[in-house]
Amino acid sequence: MAGSMKEIKLRIKSVESTMQITKAMELVASSKLRRAKERVEQSRPYFETLYRTLYEIAAANTDFTSKYMARREVKKTCYIVIAGDRGLAGGYNSNMFKAVAADAAGKDYCVLPIGKKAVEHFQxxxxxxxxxxxxxxxxxxxxxxxxxxxxxxxxxxAGAFDEIKLGFTQFVSMLTQTATVLQVLPFDGPRPERGKERPTQILYEPSGEAVFDAIIPEYLAGVIYGAMCESVASELGARRTAMDSATKNATEMIDHLNLYYNRARQAAITQEITEIVAGAGE
Structure with missing residues (x-):
């Protein structure tokens, strides 16, 4: 019985140590999450402005054919996949990899991984x-x-691949993060029918096509940066939720172990009293 009590006590100390770690990780994730959310909010206007500009150029012109809008047979796809640098974030990394695997099923593709977990997974x-x-x-x-x-x-x-897709985790709220695969090239903008172009007061020099082709790399960089900000915030949110859940589970486990310990202690005391009474009766 004494051996059992000792094992329970050691188990309680072990769980308490683990709970301290999960609590500390939860606090760290919470403190970083506020700054990450601010980065997300600051990056969105840049992306939205670039997209709106590209949208307006494409909607106002039918006389140019950008190489970034040309549709061609998709023989190979490039995925830019953003994952985390560490684990202990619930299903954050695995959900991203499942979303990419589902989208890439049956395709010939290559990957540009961002984040240690992404590199390790695809390697x-x-x-x-x-x-x-x-x-x-x-x-x-x-x-x-x-x-x-x-x-x-x-x-x-150069024709190394025919489309580019971006896999990242969209930050919806503290409790909700959504793994998303977004096509970024070719640019999926509106093309008006000839004779139905939208009138515009903007004059592009040297031409709308040249401006469009110059903005596309800027647009893609903005999308990637915004996706990284979203992914970092999502990872911190997922880690905070996972560590909060782990801390609660550890607390419940300690309560159960304390109950078992008290029962074992009470049984040991009862056995000692029984032995004393039996000895006194002899």
């Missing part, structure tokens, strides 16, 4: 990687987004 599965230079998503900046954009745009124009 383990033997997937063709465009590059693994952007392995730490937490260290990436706006300039890295432009590097990624230039790399994939150059490859796209």
């Amino acid at each position: 383990y599965h033997g997937t063709e990687l465009l590059t693994d230079r952007f392995a730490v998503v937490g260290d990436l900046s706006v300039s890295d987004s432009f590097d990624i954009s230039r790399l994939v745009c150059d490859k796209y124009l």
